[in-house]
């Protein structure tokens with residue numbers, strides 16, 4: 001498998017420190033608000049990398065942190081009039097819930113920054129000890145000039161960065177390039193005791209400390225959004241490598257941004273599409289198909305038209321899976337089916353080429369439909385099996401047919417029977433309540449001359465997590 005490495009700016013042969021095992025660290029969210037569509041991409045891309053490595057037989061250990069102490073959370077707490085810890089807790093829950101709805105596999109470990117203050121203090125002490133960090137009035141700074149390779153990930157030159165940079169009058173640092181490892185407590189802010197007095201960690205040191213704790217000081221893959229390369233990831237490298245003297249992550253994998261009208265989607269710009277809203281309207285499969293139609297390093301422009309195309313595309317896959325559900329299991333793969341699997345694998349091995357991999361799936365479905373038309377059940381069943389298998393690699397889920405027919409349907413029928421009884425005794429309040437509650441969980445009821453009919457709302461057909469809300 002070949003993978004692009006931001007550090008070397010080349011597509012490299014993928015290798016790991018320990019044969020057959022991969023450690024991945026992904027920068028998780030700063031939990032200060034509900035997720036937007038950009039967060040979906042930052043989670044789906046490393047999720048697909050993880051699933052592909054598993055498919056290739058690696059044992060993957062996946063760490064994604066939660067940044068639950070940070071300036072933005074403190075500002076948000078002020079706005080909402082509740083403690084920063086309550087803000088962080090509430091948005092952490094929403095984030096995890098929406099990631100589950102998006103069918104992103106939960107991390108093996110999801111460390112929270114506030115649970116690792118001791119590790120962060122230990123790392124900062126080490127940096128002071130080796131002479132690359134200094135204390136100033138209760139703050140501790142990293143001295144960028146003392147770390148020679150600084151700028152190697154982002155391709156920036158320290159002298160270029162220096163020109164134009166200046167120290168704000170309120171700052172205690174010696175050089176404008178230096179960044180905070182520890183911030184002295186201000187009144188009313190969350191703080192912890194440290195050798196430098198009460199304070200809290202800077203954002204960058206959080207990831208260095210948590211990555212080292214769970215993956216060791218040197219590990220395989222560090223992932224995150226393109227917007228984190230500078231300064232966040234550059235600073236992580238400086239801190240971790242200055243402390244350990246070893247190379248931090250071997251591979252740096254960065255996903256492109258989600259844009260809206262070609263401008264980066266971000267809270268600060270105010271041009272965000274909420275992930276919750278997108279999930280309600282389209283569901284995980286369509287959102288993932290839309291995102292994976294672009295190469296992970298390219299920007300993706302949010303577009304209703306392209307989401308509708310993704311909906312039509314996924315409908316073709318689903319229709320084929322439904323049309324073939326009662327076929328007997330296939331014996332082996334005919335050549336046309338094996339060929340599409342090879343195409344898919346080659347595309348994924350080539351720096352996670354999901355657009356080409358999905359093109360192979362569309363061809364697989366077209367072949368399968370032709371096999372159905374000519375009555376070749378074995379070929380159609382083989383195509384179905386490979387489609388379902390490879391869709392799992394990209395994180396698509398087809399609804400469980402048994403669940404749809406044997407569990408949900410009788411429950412809905414039973415509720416509709418109770419509704420009918422309520423109407424017969426002229427208890428219209430209860431009748432309307434049943435209908436509206438069914439609507440809330442995505443079951444749409446329409447009354448017709450032959451009695452009520454129901455269906456599951458588009459985008460909500462894929463299983464119990466959609467009905468949980």
Ligand SMILES: [Zn+2]
Pocket residue numbers: 026027028207232
């Ligand atoms: Zn990070």
